[in-house]
Amino acid sequence: MPSEKKQLLIVGAGASGLPSIRHALLYPNVQVTCFEKSNDIGGLWNYKPHQTDLSTVMKSTVINSSKEMTAFSDFPPEDTMANFMHNTEMCRYLKNYAKNFGLTKYIKLNHAVVSIVRNDDYAETGKWRKQFEGRIIHSHDYKDHRGYEDKVVVVVGLGNSGGDCAVELSRVAKQVYLVTRRGSWVFNRLFDRGEPVDMVFNTKFQMLFSQVVPTPILNWSFERLLNQRFDHAKYGLKPEHSALGAHITINDELPNRIACGTVRVKPGIKEFYQKSIQFEDGSVVENVDEVILATGFSFHFNLVEGGELVKVNENKVDAYKYVFPLATADHNTLAIIGLIQPIGSIMPISEMQARVYMESFAAGRQLPTRAQAGNWISIN
Incomplete structure (x- = not known):
């Protein structure tokens, strides 16, 4: 009776993940899957011009080692590639490697791994908890x-x-x-x-x-x-x-x-x-x-002094009339417009909040003291 196949998860389809897939496929008793967080393979060599938390090279990056010393043992670079490849050539080399060995069908793009946890029987089996593959x-x-x-x-x-x-x-x-x-x-x-x-x-x-x-x-x-x-x-x-x-x-x-x-x-x-x-x-x-x-959103005000001034606690902010943060009640020159979830449209309420703020900021309308605003917040 054939033994059960070992299931192997490889995280990332970059310069280290791709050869890991390649050599896992050489073992018939291994079933391999690779999760790649981004929408393409190549890892950091896949240049990303937009702001992202993923690893990426600069647009002008050139590899620091020669192509001969960089290449995988069973897949030499093309003769036309420069000795010190530009990142676009390096990425193309990795994609050619994946195509040549048929690796892409084992890669699931747009699949982020957020946690890796040992299984309950890890001490006996060495297994890790299986993650959802969708x-x-x-x-x-x-x-x-x-x-x-x-x-x-x-x-x-x-x-x-x-x-x-x-x-x-x-x-x-x-x-x-x-x-x-x-x-x-x-x-x-x-x-x-x-x-x-x-x-x-x-x-x-x-x-x-x-x-x-x-x-x-x-x-x-x-x-x-x-x-x-x-x-x-x-x-x-x-x-x-x-x-x-x-x-x-x-x-x-x-x-x-x-x-x-x-x-x-x-x-x-x-x-x-x-x-x-x-x-x-x-x-x-x-x-x-x-x-x-579709479980809702969380928000923060990190734009304002790194989030230390107007603090958010479980999606709640201390703000008088949901507009004036208590933290800046000494002058009330800061307003938050539209931080409310009404029954109906938010736009007329945002308009009214803006009008209230301008009455205070430009027309000199007196607002309650910090103590009075704090009392209103505690009640509401």
Whole structure:
């Protein structure tokens, strides 16, 4: 009975990773895979003109050793290449090496390794924990559906970005799974008789109504309206929080996609395996190709004195009226405009914040003292 193949992961497809793949292939009992973080092979010799955290040479870099002493033992450089190759020639040499030995089919581009951990039985077996082989990206890096055709895609997060990604990909992917731990209340863009939903609820009457009617009754009314469009519990989307208890999700097509089966709702992820994902309900999805993390964003103000002046703690900033940082309340010449997540459009609020700031900065309108601003922040 043949012995089980040894699985080998090589991190990086540069000048060291490529010969590692090449020589791993000489052993029939080894199954090799290479993860390369960037979108091409060559490592630092693949010149990157844009700002990046990846290693890269300068545009003018020339190797410091001769091509004869630089070359791999079984692949001499071309005669036409200079003795001291420019980085473009060096990169071409590496790509020719990969092509000559058929290495590219073992390389997964745009695959970043973020952690390497020993397996639980490492002391006995010497094995390392197997990492998920599919691609994982943040929704920030998702541009369009191209490249996702006929693939199994898991979208994590049921905010507006997650819902949009799931709906768009459900038209081309083999199957889309939408992961949500706490669910969400889903609004359509249009309300009764085709009225935009934000125009229906952002009226003086509705504002007055919300101030008079107790919050539990408002929530009950909202949830009743939303469940008349589709039953959130039946569709696996009903959250524990009330309709006004968290930011809503705006999506016109998601219920239809769930009803058609092109989007399937799953609870939180319990564990990643090599080619599959297990969820908190015990179910497992096999042969997952892509994971898109639509799990929100974090922000910082490192531009301002290296982030030491206006500090961010769990995406919260001490700022009076969400505009004036408490750290600069002595003069209030610094303002943060648009640092708010409203129910509706941010643009009119940004306009009003800018007008408030200019009243203070240019017109001399007096703002509360630091102590008064701090008290407002602690309450709100």
